Amino acid sequence: MIKYLRIALLLVLASAAMMGCSLTSGQTSQVAKSNTWYEVADYVDGDTFKVKVGDEMETIRLLYIDTPEINKSNTPAEPYGPEAAAYTRKLLQESGEVRLAFDKELKDRYERTLAIVELKDGQILNEQLLRQGLAKVLIIEPNVKMENIYKQLEQEAKGNKAGLWNSGKEASIPEVHVKKATDTGLLMEVDKPAELVTIANTTSSPIDLEDWKLVSVRGNQTYTFDAIELPPGGKVTVKSGKNKATGNEAMPDEGTQMLIWEVDNVWNNYEEDPAELYNDKNELAAIWEDK
Template sequence: MASSTVSTLIVCVLIVLAGCVGSGDIAAGPTSTTTDSTATQSTTSTASAESDVTVEVVDVVDGDTIKVVMPDGARETVRLLGVDTPEVYGSNTPDEFEGVPDTEDGRACLRDAGYAASDFAKERLSNRTVGLRFDEKAGERGYYGRLLAYVVVDGSEFNYELLTEGHARFYDSSLEERARYEAAELDAREQGVGLWACATEGGASGGSDATTAKGLSVSVVADAPGNDNENLNGEYVRLQNDGDTAFDLSGWTVSDAAGATYTFADGTTLNPGDRLTLYTGSGTDTATERYWGRSGAVWNNGGDTITITTSDGQTALTYSYD
């Protein structure tokens, strides 16, 4: 599994929550915070692993907002400094993301990029012990009272990872890391990775468009963080019903070009406005999540074909991505 491109497509077929509100967190003056002055040597040349306090992550709200428990037991919401990921709960404004067209395709692409950023954050941060590092230029709290911090996990600065992986834009503000963060965003834009794929091909992130009368959307995240075979739930296919009619997916299948096939269980329904994510690895099925239970990665980072077939053997759609 090779490239680091998140391939996303909105495909319509006949049968087809308080997150990135970064702009409101204008830095206020520092508040008094007791820290335990822990520090860990970085394992990468690009990540700063110094931290002022160690906390427990109890919820990942979206790509740039988490909730934590402080050493004294207090619960805090943390807004990640210097980054802004696309919205998943509200609408996106394409002109905030350089080069992304202000079109329906552009907004839809950013929406999917927001979900990809949230999934990336959940994979890296959920239920983890992490470090927080504050920035004297930004202050410790924003306008809404949220902590403003760099998050350190596994010896890496997660805020910076969001930028290098193309999951976030640099959020222009006063902070010590400004020059490095601006350079990271520019590099990701030039490579067209992550959300910056939305700036090409009219806002579509790969593949060819196919439209019919109704509304099932399909997207794929093929490149999981790290080794794909060691992070099977970091890759997934997601279906969304943008139409007005519920779809009974009982017996429908999802397969790749090599013939690996997943079959939806009886009673699987995708209601209007709902999303259903099929993860490659193992987990507990829910109304919005299904787990394939594979022992190895399925979706090729360099390109593959998704085929969705109905219970009576009819091809509902095929989607090839590069």
């Protein structure tokens, strides 16, 4: 009898494990990922639409921007709300599929996926709405990676009196400043053509860079540091691109450590692409302006 009970128990446990694996696999397949093209499934308004992920539809909310509202629940549409919705629909219909990129926080309080949306022709939907004056910049921490670039696009649209800026009476959404760390004593330089970033510690104390993040702002790419200590007066260089090294190399400056970023074409050589360095508390520790 005990033997049969043991067999039955083993069968139950095996079945539960298989069901768990199946559920985990199913859940994973239904989550939108970066660097994947998804079919556009439905349209909501200027900054919200849906894509097909597996057998389900996922709602996408455009990161860093806010478009005027359309007519909902007997509430009149805001100026340029219908125009923004029509423009978004047009670009999405022409593209058919989109590719998504994300920041630190993936979902908003309504469980919508927060994303930068790339169209098939290479345009970024979020940025095009700003250029047309059909959206305002909306920065909500901790998603701040593209703040500088998007505010520049908004200022250009203002200067051109595009869309909702035509009257000259519209105001930007109140700024949400990036929390900055106290003076870190770090200096950062970027050689974009060489895809080489150098970070120098000018203080008299070592700095632990574990879990710090180096961000290519326009390229929307992030390098996360492993456990590495930057000694007083020391430098660390992060190399990316097609000609990146295959391992540690001796650098011209004695005491410089070299790290390899296994990504090509990180830095935009045709437009401004600032570099930002965040500490493990997501505080801005250093910036390279690219002016």
